[in-house]
Amino acid sequence: MHIAPGQASEKFLRAVTKVVGSDHISLADLDRLSYSRDLNPVSNLSTNEGRFGPMPDAVVWPADTQQVVQIVKLAAEHRTPIIAFGAGSGVCGGTVPLRGGIILDLKRLNQIIKLDEDSLAVTAGAGIIGQHLEMELNRKGYTMGHFPSSVYSSTLGGYLAARSAGQLSAKYGKIEDMILGLEAVLGTGEILRTPATPRASLGPDWNQVLIGSEGTLAIITEATCRIRPYPAERRFASFVFPGPSEGTEAIRQIMRHELRPAAIRLYDELDTVLVGTSSKNEESSESFWNAIPISQFGNFVKSVAPGLIRRTERFFGKRADLINLLEKFATKGCLLVMTFEGESDLVADEETLATELCEKLGGVNHGPEAALRWWNNRYHVSYKQSKVFYHGAIVDTIEMATTWDKLVPLYEEVRKAVRDMAFIMAHFSHAYLDGASVYFTFVTAAPSVEKAEQAHRAVWDAAATACQRVGAAISHHHGIGYTKARFMSEEHGQMMRVYEALKREMDPAGILNPGKMGL
């Protein structure tokens, strides 16, 4: 296949080369191809059939903020799009270069600039990979507490740009809770530096304006974030509740009683069955299966579950409704896993109180094993997507958020809307005093890529309609990118005009990540 040359002018590319040096810009077809996709399922589908999406004209690796400034000014002058890039782990096409231009890969901005042990703050370049930052903090006795399942393949700048949430968010908060100050380059080439301060009563909070803007308003180059002492102790607990209503009520009560488990996750019936299949440790997996009550039908599902995904291409397209019915017979409960970490005495008390609450609310105590197993396998679910795409099916996740009163209705409405089109399961996580997130995973298949894309779009449309009917948010932490951009006007209403006005002011040439976020 022929890869068309980029559209950026030679003059512009020569000028950018002068800024970064010839070793730090690539016009090579293979690099352009690699940066044409992130981890969104539509990109994977195209790749499956050997098709390429829109490509950047060049990939550029600036060394510092000053180089970013110069490149942005050049891009504005030449009206060439710039897409800020971390490590490309996004699942909504946030870094797909829809209109060409240059990918600005920020991974050379990967230094830890300052560790302030008194203030518990770290300042680092936006391009540092999350796990590298965490490992360095751990060596000094600290933790960032931010563990998205992409932590091995994502960057600090990416977390901020996409308003990321980690698996231990109930204790440590989300990235917007961790930010103290940041440095960013506007579309004009001006540098915005917000002071690293615990709070400021100065009108608009520009940190919060930029967080989640996915590179459409500015390019984040550096950030100062809160950190915590590395936990002295970690404890695990698991319970089985009769259903999602009872389980979510337990989470609500735990949060209301000011307990802060690091992770608190409730799996619906079907996810409870499948969550046990991701362990490398078959022995512990087996003991997990034996630990929860499973009916005769459950045993049947248990036996097919490891192979369930492999059969999707043959089965799910037409029979998703039947597969979804299996949950009625699969289990008699929903698994709740919790982890507690921090100072030993506090952790012990939290675990005791949470246990009392769960038991009072009808939860059956299953000890630490299932939660420990979740902990040991907490990133493994991401690997499943290889298997699904390998077999020609498509998998995606939908993470919505709402208040407690609407949480179970949201879960039920979305499932009802989607269940005829895809195999769907869910877990509840990222709990707050006032609500939580529902994280749906759906798998579907179609005979061709075009039809799979249509099926994927149809599922999302149905889910989003149900979500908006309930009054929930369609994204809790994956962001918008371009795959969800069509929902933005409905979500924001007239405030999209304000966002557009901000965009015009902060990026007058319209060069920053065009075509994203519904702008």
Added chain:
Amino acid sequence: MLKKFHKEIEYGTYCPKLCRFACPVANATGNETQTPWGRMTLLHLVGEGALNWNREVSLSTYRCTTCMLCREYCDHEIEVPAVMLAAREKAVADRMQPQESAEFERFFSERHNPMGDDLAARLRTLLPSSLFNPDAQVVYFPGCVMIYNYPQTIKNTFRVLEAMDINYVACYDAEVPCCGVPLHDQGYQEAFAKNAQELGRKLSKAKVIITGCPSCAYTLKVQLPQAGVQLTDRIYHMTEFLAPLVAEGKLPIRRPYTKRLIYHDPCYLGRYLHVFDQPRQLLNEVCREPIEEFSWHRQKSYCCGGGGGIPVTNPVMARDIAQKRLVEVHEGEKKSLVTACPSCMRAFEKADDSVEVLDVVDVLARCI
């Protein structure tokens, strides 16, 4: 050549890149094409006919140190190096290998080693003739990198053995000085097989083979049989051979080693041959200070950049990888780096001449 890796390539194409942070090449370059995900995607697209198999694609497969750290973070336990090596074999067959690689192979073929020197003569000058015995049953195989770069470590090896009254180990005469792994890494399987045949004849009488080079140990033990050359089953790295003997108290320690040391696990000794404890046991026997560990250590040790033929085809990348590894050596109190692999030693020394780099055997020799 690549068809048998269909599943690996496909899984790698759709994976969530969870090995990305561990890949030394990906970290050194910051380039997504040069991640296992990126390289597998290119091979997938070639397989789909969407991309031509050309020199640019083949070059991407030479950007892997074969360190295998990626597998530690792969739930599917995919071995990326095996796929890259098969692709290199195809590149050679289709004459699409890097220029540096082709030149290297010509150089090697002319001189039967990658150093371009008469290594057998060097070895004869280095050691007394009494240590060479063509009929010996226990043979020390020094390997080309050790002979060329670290003759003192070879001398120290025999000093340590002598101090332990071990006089049954003879030195291999190095007429075929190289195990052939540099050819294997560059994709020259035919040349590797030929070298393996010659080596097999030279080592056919050995009942036990000991080497100070992990790549040699792995090649003699695993890759030669794959090329149809079966040597003795009893092939050991020097640290494996010495550790039980030193633990028995056979090494007369006259003075402890007093300087601070940090131990680097070579990829081929650790992840490939599963030897983690023995080097540490040996160091703990003679060192007064506790041995420091890198944050990436043992099964998850980080590469020195010296593997997979990277220094031949991508020397700047090799240097960058080594320098990343050395950051922790410069932190805190002054210390030396100790390892058990001449290729690692060379990679570190080339990257930063301010760091003292030692072999475990060098440390032992300083204590007798």
